[in-house]
Amino acid sequence: MRAGKLDRRVTLERATVIGKDEFGADLLRWDPVATVWAQARPNRGAERFTAAEVNGSAVMSFQIRYRPDVTVKDRLIYEGRVWNIVDVREIGRRVVTEIDATARAE
Template identity: 30%
Template sequence: MRIGRLRDRLSLQKRDEVRDDLGGITHDWVEVTKVWAEVRGVSGRAYLSASAEQGEVTIEVLMRYRPGVEAMMRLVHLPPSGNGEIYTIQAPLPDAKRRELLCMCSTGVRK
């Protein structure tokens, strides 16, 4: 892996149970770690759903291999290199030697 390609700073987050001020449990996003990665747009589409125009973009995020990255975690683009864009991981795909991790992500429509 060429280190110069990893120019985007991202926060890897997972959804977890967190105690609120009153002692109750809520579900919130918790940062696992910060990573350097390369973010590339792959495709996009626009469509009508519920009488409103929707848009969805497919993104590839390439980073060093990291165990424990799962589908439905998310990556958040950190300033100053990014604008806080949120990428939902659909499929983490490690290479055969477990040196790189290619995450297929989506942004736009949230289900």
């Protein structure tokens, strides 16, 4: 991967369980793991009609230098927006980690 293509900053975050709520569900705190340089590429958007309102989502692919610790349980912050990771792939032999992520459209 050429360093010149890594022109965006993204923050990887990981959830930590800090307790339970009154219904027994986990209470999560999102802690930053790393802030890294990335290449951001828009994929496609989706829009669907649900419960009498239109819901949209944005889909992006992010390429970062290889990190073996990124999983779909993590999320990332890009341009002040929260992106949920839906797929993580290794490209090459430990050269690039490609992350597919979705965010709800504003």
